[in-house]
Amino acid sequence: xxxxxxxxxxxxxxxxxxxxxxxxxxxxxxxxxxxxxxxxxxxxxxxxxxxxxxxxxxxxxxxxxxxxxxxxxxxxxxxxxxxxxxxxxxxxxxxxxxxxxxxxxxxxxxxxxxxxxxxxxxxxxxxxxxxxxxxxxxxxxxxxxxxxxxxxxxxxxxxxxxx
Amino acid sequence: xxxxxxxxxxxxxxxxxxxxxxxxxxxxxxxxxxxxxxxxxxxxxxxxxxxxxxxxxxxxxxxxxxxxxxxxxxxxxxxxxxxxxxxxxxxxxxxxxxxxxxxxxxxxxxxxxxxxxxxxxxxxxxxxxxxxxxxxxxxxxxxxxxxxxxxxxxxxxxxxxxx
DNA sequence: TTATATGCAAAGATTTTGCACCGAT
DNA sequence: ATCGGTGCAAAATCTTTGCATATAA
Numbered sequence: 317x318x319x320x321x322x323x324x325x326x327x328x329x330x331x332x333x334x335x336x337x338x339x340x341x342x343x344x345x346x347x348x349x350x351x352x353x354x355x356x357x358x359x360x361x362x363x364x365x366x367x368x369x370x371x372x373x374x375x376x377x378x379x380x381x382x383x384x385x386x387x388x389x390x391x392x393x394x395x396x397x398x399x400x401x402x403x404x405x406x407x408x409x410x411x412x413x414x415x416x417x418x419x420x421x422x423x424x425x426x427x428x429x430x431x432x433x434x435x436x437x438x439x440x441x442x443x444x445x446x447x448x449x450x451x452x453x454x455x456x457x458x459x460x461x462x463x464x465x466x467x468x469x470x471x472x473x474x475x476x477x478x479x
Numbered sequence: 480x481x482x483x484x485x486x487x488x489x490x491x492x493x494x495x496x497x498x499x500x501x502x503x504x505x506x507x508x509x510x511x512x513x514x515x516x517x518x519x520x521x522x523x524x525x526x527x528x529x530x531x532x533x534x535x536x537x538x539x540x541x542x543x544x545x546x547x548x549x550x551x552x553x554x555x556x557x558x559x560x561x562x563x564x565x566x567x568x569x570x571x572x573x574x575x576x577x578x579x580x581x582x583x584x585x586x587x588x589x590x591x592x593x594x595x596x597x598x599x600x601x602x603x604x605x606x607x608x609x610x611x612x613x614x615x616x617x618x619x620x621x622x623x624x625x626x627x628x629x630x631x632x633x634x635x636x637x638x639x640x641x642x
Numbered sequence: 643t644t645a646t647a648t649g650c651a652a653a654g655a656t657t658t659t660g661c662a663c664c665g666a667t
Numbered sequence: 668a669t670c671g672g673t674g675c676a677a678a679a680t681c682t683t684t685g686c687a688t689a690t691a692a
Contacts, residue, residue: 346646346691368681383649388682390647396590402626404567408657409681424616427559435610443602444625451596452630453587461567461622462607463558467615509666509671531656546674551657553672571682572656 343397350375350382354390358400358414363421363434365403365411401457405432415457422460428469506560513538513545517553521563521577526584526597528566528574564620568595578620585623591632 336355337347345351357374358366366374372387391412394400403411405425413420422440424433437458444458499518500510508514520537521529529537535550554575557563564578569588576583585603587596603621611618 464619
């Protein structure tokens with residue numbers, strides 16, 4: 317995946333995250349219906365992480381001409397703007413969720429059954445800030461993934477497969 | 480990516496991580512040259528994370544019939560065995576590294592230039608153990624990725640693109 | 643008006659799968 | 668001799684790109 321195909325130089329939003337259209341314009345981008353609908357879908361999803369395809373299907377339902385490639389372009393833009401956080405859960409597909417706080421929750425992924433448990437992110441806040449300071453790094457998002465066996469699978473001691 | 484197509488039930492290694500062949504056999508798997516070479520390549524890479532393709536190219540050089548699909552199958556097995564950790568750098572490709580400690584280091588990924596800084600993982604040990612206990616989760620690997628802007632890019636305030 | 647963003651179609655990249663054969667045990 | 672593992676080839680999945688058109692500002 318190419319990173320930052322979009323030029324966001326000096327165009328980061330600094331304000332009103334509640335008004336998508338204004339947010340886009342104030343960052344120097346156009347408030348197209350596609351972009352607004354993508355953001356809405358992501359926000360309505362709450363802390364469920366959607367794949368690009370999930371997003372596409374949701375928007376496409378109300379807006380049939382909405383194209384897959386636009387999905388990727390919009391999601392890339394939002395990632396660059398810091399509106400959306402991209403998460404990888406080890407399943408080879410990118411997952412996206414709206415960012416309200418820079419770090420919302422993290423993931424325990426079971427390598428047996430693929431179940432994902434969310435855990436609140438505040439435990440990491442202090443540590444990640446300290447890390448960032450030490451490396452003069454400006455945090456966009458924090459993403460912790462712990463892989464292992466969930467309680468059920470440990471007990472079961474039997475293999476569960478995932479499609 | 481399908482998870483656990485391989486049956487690893489009750490066959491986790493408990494011992495001598497230094498002898499790849501014995502390690503595999505004691506876990507109930509066959510010690511094929513392909514598997515041993517993949518492990519060797521990953522171990523020689525130290526803390527550089529290799530993509531599946533990197534691994535394939537390295538092994539293929541000494542073993543021309545070595546096939547890409549075998550690469551994926553072996554890496555999946557090693558992940559399930561906990562020998563190899565899959566890390567995410569936000570570039571859409573899976574990266575792998577040999578695991579000696581359950582958590583070795585984590586990553587600060589610059590969304591501008593793609594630079595990756597490694598940071599020692601011990602800061603997270605306590606927290607991840609606590610999290611795992613709370614969720615009755617058996618930790619296989621811990622993977623923290625912080626995305627944002629590196630010091631250089633913040634200063635530059637100009638966009639750097641990545642191929 | 644005009645540069646940005648989208649739709650479309652095609653290609654690219656990565657990963658998975660079915661099947662016949664091979665080889666570690 | 669078995670059955671697990673590999674090679675091969677093909678497909679599936681996910682994502683990116685070029686270009687003409689549409690549209691937000």
